[in-house]
Amino acid sequence: MNVAIVGGTGYGAVELLRFLHNHPYVEVKKVISHSNSGTKLAEVYPHLVNVVDIEMAELDVHTLAEEVDLVFFATPSNVSKRYIPDLVDKGVRCIDLSGDFRLRDGKKYVEYYGEEMAPQSYIDKAVYGLSEINKEAIKQAMIIANPGCYPTATTLGLIPVLEKGLVNPNSIIVDAKTGVSGAGRKLSLNVHFSEMNENFKAYKVGVHKHIPEIEQMLSERAEQAIQVIFTPHIVPMTRGIMSTMYVDMKDVYSTEELIQLYQEYYQTHPFVRIRKEGALPATKEVYGSNYCDIGLYADERTGKLIIVSVIDNLVKGASGQAIQNMNIMCGWEETTGLHQLPIYP
Structure with missing residues (x-):
């Protein structure tokens, strides 16, 4: 199958290339970048010299629709919504790694993204691509709204106990951390070396654009309205998301009981790994991979459940999950092309 990547100079696009390079059923036919049209991709990313020989091009929807079967949009928000409707109308499936098709509420989109939402008819066609949860809907989708990195780690950690009704849904506190690659490749004072090195800071408290996505x-x-307290932090590491969640239990449950629940819930999902009692996951243990590792601690003294969920923000939090969704859409084994051991140390 022929695919294209739009937004070719970002970290998300490069991660897509890393995994698709050895995917047995896919060929990357085009990489689109308006700012670097006519430039070889290896000139922007020298680690691709003699490996990926692709010259980046401008986006022409009509030409692209004739050349590829599926398009990944690894663009900033408020870009993909301009092009995806035309591509879908021409029969091309699209997987959007930005936030343009994630939210259902137009007012929320304006509030958190600062622009008008995509046309409602295309929002209604989009499937939220949390692979483990929406697998059946993903199979039939023409538009996949690939989840954000924080929402992936957070929702995979919370959904099992919420669905079973074991916790108070209005008691959720999310304390989350990300590596600096989550800010993208664009220069920013916030992630300048001398600002970030040996530093650790909270940011966008109460206004982060992933809040409505998590709550939705x-x-x-x-099956009820939920609000969460969500505090994101940036830490001086390149990759990784750690989402630590605190929620009130409705009854007394042991850590062992809850671990068994999670193991049963995710037993058919190869990329979610549940840790044994007393073993909490670390970001380094999923680095470069499509795994989400979850650890649990039921604090019987306070009646709170503590959930620790870790992913690589560029893989399970972006490009890896996008490829997992592509595999599901195409009827392939969902692990195809994603059999990468985490990089350690």
């Missing part, structure tokens, strides 16, 4: 998904699974 959790509300759908719990």
Whole structure:
């Protein structure tokens, strides 16, 4: 199958190339970049010299629709919504790694993204691509709204106990951390070396654009409106998301009981790994891979459940999950092309 990547100079695009390079059923026919049209991709990313020989091009929807079967949009927000409707109308499936098709509520989109949402008819066609949860809907989708990195780690960690009704849905506190690659490749004072090195800071408290995405998904699974307290932090590491969640249990449950629940819930999902009692995951243990590792601690003294969920923000939090969704859409084994051991140390 022929695919294209739009937004070719970002970290998400390069991660797509890393995994698709050895995918047995896919060939990357085009990489689109308006700012670097006519430039070889290896000139922007020298680690691709003599490996990927692709010259980046401008985006022409009509030409692209004739050449490829599926398009990945690894663009900033408020870009893909301009092009995906035309591509879908021409029969091309699209997987959007930005936030343009994730939210259902137009007012929320304007509030958190600062622009008008995509046309409602295309929002209605989009499937939220949390692979482990929406697998059946993903199979038939023409538009996949690939989840954000924080929402992936957070919702996978919370959904099992929310669905079972074991916790108070209005008690959720999310304390999350990300590596600096989550800010993208664009220069920014916030992630300048001398600003970030040996530093650790909270940012966008109460206004982060992933808040409505997390609340939307959790509300759908719990079948009631849910609000969360979400505090993101940036830490001086390149990759990784750690989402630590605190939620009140409705009854007394042991850590062992809850681990068994999670193991049963995710037993058919190869990329979610549940840790044994007393073993909490670290970001380094999923580095460069499509795994989400989850650890649990039921604090019987306070009645709170503590959930620790880790992913690589560029893989399970972006490009890896996008490829997992592509595999599901195409009827292939969902692990195809993603059999990468985490990089350690």
